[in-house]
Amino acid sequence: MNCYFYTFGCKVNTCETAGMQSLLQSAGYTVVSQPEEADIFLFNSCTVTASGDSRLRHAMRKVRREHPDALLVLTGCYPQAYPDEAAAIPEADLVLGTKHRSRLPGLLAELCQNHARIAAVDSYGAQDDFEALPCDTMPDNTRAFLKIQDGCNCFCSYCIIPYARGRCRSLPPEELRKAAAGFAENGYREIVLCGINLGFYGMEWDGSLAEAVETCAAVPGVERVRLGSLEPERLTEEQLSRLAALPQFCPQFHLSLQSGCDRTLRAMNRKYDSAEYAVICQRIRRYFPDCAITTDFMVGFPGETDEDFRDSLAFAQRMAFAAMHVFRYSPRAGTRAAAFPEQCSGAEKTARMEQAQKAAKTAKENFLKSQIGTEFPVLFERERGDGYHVGHTPNGTVVRISAKNPKKSLRNRIFCVRIEESDAECCYGTLTESGLEKLIKASYSLLGLLSYLTAGEDETRAWTIKVGTKAPQVCPVCSHPQSYFEVHAENY
Numbered sequence: 001m002n003c004y005f006y007t008f009g010c011k012v013n014t015c016e017t018a019g020m021q022s023l024l025q026s027a028g029y030t031v032v033s034q035p036e037e038a039d040i041f042l043f044n045s046c047t048v049t050a051s052g053d054s055r056l057r058h059a060m061r062k063v064r065r066e067h068p069d070a071l072l073v074l075t076g077c078y079p080q081a082y083p084d085e086a087a088a089i090p091e092a093d094l095v096l097g098t099k100h101r102s103r104l105p106g107l108l109a110e111l112c113q114n115h116a117r118i119a120a121v122d123s124y125g126a127q128d129d130f131e132a133l134p135c136d137t138m139p140d141n142t143r144a145f146l147k148i149q150d151g152c153n154c155f156c157s158y159c160i161i162p163y164a165r166g167r168c169r170s171l172p173p174e175e176l177r178k179a180a181a182g183f184a185e186n187g188y189r190e191i192v193l194c195g196i197n198l199g200f201y202g203m204e205w206d207g208s209l210a211e212a213v214e215t216c217a218a219v220p221g222v223e224r225v226r227l228g229s230l231e232p233e234r235l236t237e238e239q240l241s242r243l244a245a246l247p248q249f250c251p252q253f254h255l256s257l258q259s260g261c262d263r264t265l266r267a268m269n270r271k272y273d274s275a276e277y278a279v280i281c282q283r284i285r286r287y288f289p290d291c292a293i294t295t296d297f298m299v300g301f302p303g304e305t306d307e308d309f310r311d312s313l314a315f316a317q318r319m320a321f322a323a324m325h326v327f328r329y330s331p332r333a334g335t336r337a338a339a340f341p342e343q344c345s346g347a348e349k350t351a352r353m354e355q356a357q358k359a360a361k362t363a364k365e366n367f368l369k370s371q372i373g374t375e376f377p378v379l380f381e382r383e384r385g386d387g388y389h390v391g392h393t394p395n396g397t398v399v400r401i402s403a404k405n406p407k408k409s410l411r412n413r414i415f416c417v418r419i420e421e422s423d424a425e426c427c428y429g430t431l432t433e434s435g436l437e438k439l440i441k442a443s444y445s446l447l448g449l450l451s452y453l454t455a456g457e458d459e460t461r462a463w464t465i466k467v468g469t470k471a472p473q474v475c476p477v478c479s480h481p482q483s484y485f486e487v488h489a490e491n492y
């Protein structure tokens with residue numbers, strides 16, 4: 001049977017979707033890229049906001065209308081946090097939470113055999129183990145997303161995630177190494193480490209996030225290691241110094257702020273104040289001068305006054321973020337903040353949202369402009385339909401170069417790019433030579449050398465000769481008579 005996935009929410013859900021796809025393929029199912037080909041539709045949900053729940057239900061209703069005979073599976077954070085609500089969704093034939101996803105193939109087989117709705121949401125306990133889903137490929141991605149941490153112990157007053165994900169737990173280092181090696185063997189050059197509260201990786205054995213990055217970086221073939229979203233309070237001096245010692249580490253930090261107003265931060269039950277957050281940002285920039293710091297920014301939290309909002313936004317502007325994800329507070333049943341008095345009106349949230357989005361747009365444009373004139377190695381991911389190759393610098397800046405030159409695909413290859421201009425969304429540049437390439441060329445020129453390859457049926461050989469050396473009458477490798485060399489125009 002053919003399966004099609006809808007994935008909502010964060011990179012962790014992207015990781016888990018890939019893992020579930022691998023599980024189903026091993027069980028004999030086929031994962032398809034077109035919904036028209038599917039017999040089974042799987043919805044991997046997010047429940048951070050009420051609008052996310054609404055989009056999920058709309059998508060399920062639409063699929064049921066268009067595919068009345070298909071089987072619909074609802075999984076993820078929404079059914080885990082609100083199992084009764086999820087079980088009542090009429091379109092869902094199978095409901096599975098975030099725990100024990102390994103049961104999915106067996107539950108699907110049971111559903112196909114009995115044609116009776118199944119609700120299989122298991123509750124989390126205090127000592128749950130990390131569930132690693134098998135995955136060493138990410139369809140349509142050149143970067144591998146690797147989930148290494150799950151759960152959260154913080155219980156911010158607005159957040160449903162501890163109820164949807166359970167307590168903190170981590171992928172053991174040896175399993176992490178094996179997972180990273182699997183991706184590397186399949187050609188992935190960059191690994192993005194993901195988690196619900198990534199900074200708490202390894203807390204069970206007194207480990208750290210730096211340990212996870214070091215483990216990945218030591219895997220042959222892994223050239224880049226990047227971090228997903230982080231809470232700020234665990235980025236210590238010691239952690240940053242270890243990360244800075246790794247050439248594979250990408251200095252991009254998505255450091256959740258939520259609010260720049262201390263009164264609001266206390267009401268949110270965040271574990272820092274604005275001054276502490278600013279110190280952490282300063283510390284990061286000291287170790288990584290070329291870094292990009294991005295953030296989440298919430299408007300309309302219960303009790304947030306106009307003055308609180310102005311203070312919060314002014315702080316965010318002083319931090320000079322590379323990007324800000326702005327979103328409005330959404331009451332989630334079961335959280336403390338949902339019962340707080342002085343809930344902000346929709347009009348207040350909308351007005352503050354508009355101001356914050358304007359500030360976020362300015363911050364992003366300023367950051368992109370600051371990248372002009374710099375050179376970075378760029379890992380290219382795809383060629384757009386508008387004639388550009390697209391990739392990311394180590395600090396996460398999106399870079400486009402003209403696809404007209406070079407003509408070959410750059411996908412999953414790293415090239416040095418000089419950034420020459422920017423717009424509101426990304427930077428534009430041209431291919432250039434890395435420092436190492438320049439050194440090699442200068443050395444060859446100084447010594448009067450050139451290198452070339454010869455290839456025959458039995459062997460391929462590299463040659464380094466003095467410029468002006470006459471070629472042999474007959475090639476000693478392929479036995480071809482003396483001829484000439486042709487340098488291809490598309491030579492990188």
